[in-house]
Amino acid sequence: xxxxxxxxxxxxxxxxxxxxxxxxxxxxxxxxxxxxxxxxxxxxxxxxxxxxxxxxxxxxxxxxxxxxxxxxxxxxxxxxxxxxxxxxxxxxxxxxxxxxxxxxxxxxxxxxxxxxxxxxxxxxxxxxxxxxxxxxxxxxxxxxxxxxxxxxxxxxxxxxxxxxxxxxxxxxxxxxxxxxxxxxxxxxxxxxxxxxxxxxxxxxxxxxxxxxxxxxxxxxxxxxxxxxxxxxxxxxxxxxxxxxxxxxxxxxxxxxxxxxxxxxxxxxxxxxxxxxxxxxxxxxxxxxxxxxxxxxxxxxxxxxxxxxxxxxxxxxxxxxxxxxxxxxxxxxxxxxxxxxxxxxxxxxxxxxxxxxxxxxxxxxxxxxxxxxxxxxxxxxxxxxxxxxxxxxxxxxxxxxxxxxxx
Amino acid sequence: xxxxxxxxxxxxxxxxxxxxxxxxxxxxxxxxxxxxxxxxxxxxxxxxxxxxxxxxxxxxxxxxxxxxxxxxxxxxxxxxxxxxxxxxxxxxxxxxxxxxxxxxxxxxxxxxxxxxxxxxxxxxxxxxxxxxxxxxxxxxxxxxxxxxxxxxxxxxxxxxxxxxxxxxxxxxxxxxxxxxxxxxxxxxxxxxxxxxxxxxxxxxxxxxxxxxxxxxxxxxxxxxxxxxxxxxxxxxxxxxxxxxxxxxxxxxxxxxxxxxxxxxxxxxxxxxxxxxxxxxxxxxxxxxxxxxxxxxxxxxxxxxxxxxxxxxxxxxxxxxxxxxxxxxxx
Numbered sequence: 001x002x003x004x005x006x007x008x009x010x011x012x013x014x015x016x017x018x019x020x021x022x023x024x025x026x027x028x029x030x031x032x033x034x035x036x037x038x039x040x041x042x043x044x045x046x047x048x049x050x051x052x053x054x055x056x057x058x059x060x061x062x063x064x065x066x067x068x069x070x071x072x073x074x075x076x077x078x079x080x081x082x083x084x085x086x087x088x089x090x091x092x093x094x095x096x097x098x099x100x101x102x103x104x105x106x107x108x109x110x111x112x113x114x115x116x117x118x119x120x121x122x123x124x125x126x127x128x129x130x131x132x133x134x135x136x137x138x139x140x141x142x143x144x145x146x147x148x149x150x151x152x153x154x155x156x157x158x159x160x161x162x163x164x165x166x167x168x169x170x171x172x173x174x175x176x177x178x179x180x181x182x183x184x185x186x187x188x189x190x191x192x193x194x195x196x197x198x199x200x201x202x203x204x205x206x207x208x209x210x211x212x213x214x215x216x217x218x219x220x221x222x223x224x225x226x227x228x229x230x231x232x233x234x235x236x237x238x239x240x241x242x243x244x245x246x247x248x249x250x251x252x253x254x255x256x257x258x259x260x261x262x263x264x265x266x267x268x269x270x271x272x273x274x275x276x277x278x279x280x281x282x283x284x285x286x287x288x289x290x291x292x293x294x295x296x297x298x299x300x301x302x303x304x305x306x307x308x309x310x311x312x313x314x315x316x317x318x319x320x321x322x323x324x325x326x327x328x329x330x331x332x333x334x335x336x337x338x339x340x341x342x343x344x345x346x347x348x349x350x351x352x353x354x355x356x357x358x359x360x361x362x363x364x365x366x367x368x369x370x371x372x373x374x375x376x377x378x379x380x381x382x383x384x385x386x387x388x389x390x391x392x393x394x395x396x397x398x399x400x401x402x403x404x405x406x
Numbered sequence: 407x408x409x410x411x412x413x414x415x416x417x418x419x420x421x422x423x424x425x426x427x428x429x430x431x432x433x434x435x436x437x438x439x440x441x442x443x444x445x446x447x448x449x450x451x452x453x454x455x456x457x458x459x460x461x462x463x464x465x466x467x468x469x470x471x472x473x474x475x476x477x478x479x480x481x482x483x484x485x486x487x488x489x490x491x492x493x494x495x496x497x498x499x500x501x502x503x504x505x506x507x508x509x510x511x512x513x514x515x516x517x518x519x520x521x522x523x524x525x526x527x528x529x530x531x532x533x534x535x536x537x538x539x540x541x542x543x544x545x546x547x548x549x550x551x552x553x554x555x556x557x558x559x560x561x562x563x564x565x566x567x568x569x570x571x572x573x574x575x576x577x578x579x580x581x582x583x584x585x586x587x588x589x590x591x592x593x594x595x596x597x598x599x600x601x602x603x604x605x606x607x608x609x610x611x612x613x614x615x616x617x618x619x620x621x622x623x624x625x626x627x628x629x630x631x632x633x634x635x636x637x638x639x640x641x642x643x644x645x646x647x648x649x650x651x652x653x654x655x656x657x658x659x660x661x662x663x664x665x666x667x668x669x670x671x672x673x674x675x676x677x678x679x680x681x682x683x684x685x686x687x688x689x690x691x692x693x694x695x696x697x698x699x700x701x702x703x704x705x706x707x708x709x710x711x712x713x714x715x716x717x718x719x720x721x722x723x724x725x726x727x728x729x730x731x732x733x734x735x736x
Contacts, residue, residue: 001408001409001410001411001412001474001652001656002407002408002409002656002660003407003409004407004408005407006407006408009407262730262735263735266730266731266735269727269730269731270731273731282724285723285724285727285728286720286723286724286727288726288727288730288731289674289722289723289724289725289726289727289730290674290723292671292726292727292730292735293650293671293674293675293723293726294675296650296653296671297646297647297649297650297671297675298646300409300646300649300650300652300653301645301646301648301649303407303409303649304409304410304648304649304652306407306409307407307408307409307410308410310407310408311410318645321641321642321645321646324642325642325646375631375635378631378634378635378638378639379631379634379635381638381641381642382628382634382635382637382638383634385641386614386628386634386637386638386641387614387618388614388617388618388626388628388629388634388637389618389625389626389628389629390629391629391631392625392629
């Protein structure tokens with residue numbers, strides 16, 4: 001047992017570090033935990049990704065023929081760790097790289113691959129994933145947005161929601177219902193949609209943290225050429241599963257922290273503890289200790305998954321535990337961070353004008369929902385890891401148009 | 407990075423599992439609780455198979471193994487609530503680094519050694535003291551060994567051999583032993599976390615097994631989220647605890663500077679995870695889980711006792727925070 005890189009991993013890490021140092025002046029850097037607004041910093045974020053792509057650090061696991069590096073998940077994780085260490089923010093096209101691109105690679109035509117993939121890696125085009133709807137979040141296959149064939153085109157009407165990055169995206173992968181007479185999983189079809197096409201309206205949703213990372217997207221008679229279909233009509237669910245499996249790889253993580261790191265909490269505690277009364281200090285240290293233990297438990301569990309990847313394994317359903325643990329830890333870390341501020345915290349900003357911890361705390365409820373709610377993840381773990389019987393799904397084989405009743 | 411057990415450690419875990427499941431029926435924990443017998447498999451059996459000497463140097467008749475080697479065995483011991491505890495062996499092995507003759511007697515079981523917490527003139531409840539004949543204690547900064555008068559009391563978990571002791575003779579093994587004592591206690595905390603890991607893991611399995619069989623309202627209860635999610639939360643805790651136990655054991659062997667923080671983290675988390683897992687297994691069983699006849703309370707007792715031994719969660723969470731603020735986490 002050790003925490004050292006293998007010789008191959010060490011040499012790859014050294015390579016990544018040297019690339020990041022060489023291009024440091026061309027990359028955007030942010031403070032730990034600092035939220036980055038995709039719209040106001042769009043140009044810098046696109047430039048940063050382009051520089052990284054040209055240096056070979058984007059799409060590490062993608063096949064070489066599509067502009068990737070043909071690398072391993074471990075190398076991908078190392079790039080992620082080093083970007084975090086260098087304080088380069090999350091790539092603007094992270095959804096495109098992690099989910100949309102791999103779906104196009106798996107199910108797209110040669111023409112689609114050649115038109116989209118290289119531009120996606122360079123952030124010439126930013127992508128989003130148009131899955132969730134107001135009436136179908138976790139129950140994704142219940143979606144209602146329709147696509148109706150009209151000559152060489154499909155005509156799309158409906159609404160998506162919680163669409164991260166739609167407000168800066170150029171393209172999206174769009175899951176639609178094309179045959180309501182079939183059971184809900186069988187009547188779906190996936191498309192690539194041009195986010196600048198007539199009839200597409202994007203409305204940012206302001207979230208409880210004050211930021212606006214995701215959006216409502218409305219489709220009013222939007223025409224999509226049949227050549228932009230991904231996979232066969234009615235095969236949309238199978239295509240979407242490719243996306244969702246890649247999402248698990250992207251979110252399940254391998255030792256990266258969700259939210260502020262234990263080290264940032266420790267530094268904060270070092271600054272703030274002396275200002276608290278002795279009684280407050282006792283409580284604050286308890287909170288800090290509890291948060292650190294939860295964070296470290298999640299981090300070292302991530303190291304076990306990383307080791308599995310390193311030995312050539314792939315993340316299984318147990319990877320869902322990483323997000324569950326990470327969310328719980330993020331809750332404790334941000335709570336402790338705010339507690340350390342004492343009653344100054346309720347004014348939103350402290351005397352030095354820094355409200356990082358309050359904003360981070362207000363972001364956690366969203367983490368607990370995005371990419372699978374805590375409850376959905378518990379179902380996955382309970383059913384696929386512990387072998388408990390599934391939730392009843394009474395509408396699984398009924399025609400969608402029957403409203404779920406047989 | 408290779409944060410996983412070696413093949414040898416996996417084999418050792420499998421061997422330990424076979425030994426413990428073969429030699430320690432749960433009825434032994436129940437019999438001990440009812441005053442009808444000592445904890446199983448007992449000191450001699452643990453010595454004979456070599457588990458008491460895993461971390462004792464080969465020169466003193468032990469296996470010269472690592473704390474991690476011991477932790478994987480301790481997990482299996484915890485799964486069947488075995489006694490005496492490997493915590494005592496691990497802690498004594500550290501304390502007896504400078505006393506190879508006593509270490510040899512620890513390893514071969516010829517001396518029944520316990521480590522005393524609190525003042526030697528009237529100790530706190532201490533693990534495996536009930537049937538011990540030789541005691542190690544910290545007396546004014548010195549490590550002492552001697553005999554004592556044992557007061558067992560009525561233990562919540564009889565597999566722990568808990569008793570208070572008044573030492574009646576004292577011989578100094580090492581002056582100025584504060585650091586050695588602290589390190590031994592940290593190693594003990596790691597091994598206790600490993601035993602709790604085994605107990606919590608087994609408790610979750612017992613709960614899952616029942617949730618797959620038992621029907622209510624026309625469905626297997628494990629299909630209800632109220633039951634399923636409770637078991638998943640317990641399982642996630644166990645999975646994460648395993649990571650902290652391995653890290654802390656690795657730190658004991660390979661990164662002494664990390665041991666105080668890692669041991670405190672593992673011990674604090676073990677207390678929480680074992681309590682949640684054993685409370686869960688009681689609840690999943692409903693009324694039957696609350697009966698004397700069901701085994702659930704044997705695991706529950708272990709969790710309720712262990713959370714208070716070798717420092718409670720409050721002490722260890724505070725230690726984690728203090729050490730981290732002092733720079734132990736970077």
